[in-house]
Amino acid sequence: MTSSSNRGGAIGLAALLLAGGCSDDGPAAPAPLPPLVTDAIPAGFPARTAAARAPADNALTEARAQLGKRLFFDKRLSRTGEVACASCHRQEYAFADPDPVSRGVDGRLGQRNAPALVNLAWGESFFWDGRAATLEEQVGKPIENPDEMDLPLAEAVARVAGEDVYVKAFKDAYGGPPGEEPLRHALASFVRSIVSADSPFDRHRRGDDTSFGDAERRGEALFLTERAGCFHCHPSGMLTNEGFFNNGTYLDGGDVGRQVITGRTGDLGKFKVPGLRNIAASAPYMHDGSLATLEEVVDHYDRGGLGHFSTDPQIDELGLSPDEKADLVAFLRSLTDPAFLDDPRYRP
Numbered sequence: 422m423t424s425s426s427n428r429g430g431a432i433g434l435a436a437l438l439l440a441g442g443c444s445d446d447g448p449a450a451p452a453p454l455p456p457l458v459t460d461a462i463p464a465g466f467p468a469r470t471a472a473a474r475a476p477a478d479n480a481l482t483e484a485r486a487q488l489g490k491r492l493f494f495d496k497r498l499s500r501t502g503e504v505a506c507a508s509c510h511r512q513e514y515a516f517a518d519p520d521p522v523s524r525g526v527d528g529r530l531g532q533r534n535a536p537a538l539v540n541l542a543w544g545e546s547f548f549w550d551g552r553a554a555t556l557e558e559q560v561g562k563p564i565e566n567p568d569e570m571d572l573p574l575a576e577a578v579a580r581v582a583g584e585d586v587y588v589k590a591f592k593d594a595y596g597g598p599p600g601e602e603p604l605r606h607a608l609a610s611f612v613r614s615i616v617s618a619d620s621p622f623d624r625h626r627r628g629d630d631t632s633f634g635d636a637e638r639r640g641e642a643l644f645l646t647e648r649a650g651c652f653h654c655h656p657s658g659m660l661t662n663e664g665f666f667n668n669g670t671y672l673d674g675g676d677v678g679r680q681v682i683t684g685r686t687g688d689l690g691k692f693k694v695p696g697l698r699n700i701a702a703s704a705p706y707m708h709d710g711s712l713a714t715l716e717e718v719v720d721h722y723d724r725g726g727l728g729h730f731s732t733d734p735q736i737d738e739l740g741l742s743p744d745e746k747a748d749l750v751a752f753l754r755s756l757t758d759p760a761f762l763d764d765p766r767y768r769p
């Protein structure tokens with residue numbers, strides 16, 4: 422044995438000891454991340470935890486959410502191996518996409534703006550037109566959608582089933598081998614674990630106004646009263662009533678939204694009301710990404726939308742002053758939860 426290989430062995434042993442945390446002088450081991458699944462009920466949220474909102478056949482556990490996270494970032498769930506869920510749903514944009522419409526496999530463009538994925542555990546339907554009733558149903562669609570990931574679910578399962586780390590993770594999470602249902606259920610579990618409730622607005626609701634000043638207060642008053650009337654569809658709390666409304670983004674020949682699902686004339690141009698937490702991070706806005714900034718959103722409502730006859734009667738000219746518009750924007754900005762956008766638990 423040469424002296425150099427001897428030294429290598431000694432260093433190897435020292436490294437092992439350090440990794441084992443036996444020395445106070447060694448580099449600090451990274452602190453383990455807090456769990457994705459907690460039993461907290463954020464103030465002002467419906468009085469059930471995210472876990473309590475999970476369906477009986479997919480109870481929310483840490484192992485399931487962690488497996489879902491691994492899948493969420495895995496590009497092999499797309500035909501070309503180039504697109505993951507996280508390609509279109511990016512944490513720093515509140516899991517939305519900064520492009521008006523997203524690019525899927527082979528650069529194919531979709532039809533709609535990728536929505537933020539925030540607090541969907543409390544959601545009652547999914548997609549802009551509400552065509553998925555549960556997250557378990559929703560998460561399988563983008564994998565098979567030809568404009569998004571374009572991979573049959575069975576093929577997605579076959580790809581991960583060949584990997585020991587997945588085989589173990591599926592066993593830990595669902596007690597069996599990889600399969601289509603556990604794959605969908607795991608992705609839904611991760612989406613359900615994405616919770617944001619620490620914006621200045623949330624703190625204000627808990628009685629802490631350090632980051633909620635006069636402009637935010639005035640904006641809140643506009644938002645929550647008839648003056649701007651936003652609360653009719655975006656009530657305080659979750660900031661969505663989970664309904665479908667035509668808020669004036671529809672013009673003849675455009676995306677008819679909810680009408681495709683129900684076939685009802687009265688549903689023309691209606692879309693799901695989105696919750697607005699972290700809205701400043703998830704531009705551009707609306708189902709088509711047609712409004713680039715929050716100022717444009719406020720102008721849109723101020724003029725009563727695009728003026729199509731199908732527009733909801735609650736959307737009407739507001740006659741807001743420039744100061745009132747600025748206050749509304751300040752309020753919308755107070756919905757940003759910076760710790761959420763940077764939360765290491767949501768990184769790959």
Ligand code: HEC
Nearest residue numbers: 505506509523524525533534535536547548549560563569
């Ligand atoms: C190519 C871009 C793209 C990829 C990849 C993608 N999505 Fe989406 N996602 C979208 C778009 C666009 C919508 C809105 C489509 C619609 O409403 O018709 C959407 C909607 C959603 C919604 C509904 C949100 C709501 O508020 O109703 C969820 C949940 C979601 N995606 C999760 C996922 C998961 C999980 C994956 C990976 C399996 C994924 N997405 C992959 C673009 C993408």
Ligand code: HEC
Nearest residue numbers: 649651654666668670692693694695706707708722733735
């Ligand atoms: C009649 C119901 C209704 C009212 C009132 C209403 N909204 Fe909306 N809001 C919606 C709907 C529906 C959408 C999604 C529409 C679309 O995608 O085309 C939306 C979307 C938004 C968005 C973009 C969300 C995103 O993720 O792209 C913002 C911001 C917003 N509303 C703020 C407001 C403000 C501010 C007011 C008050 C001035 C207001 N809303 C009043 C129903 C309403």
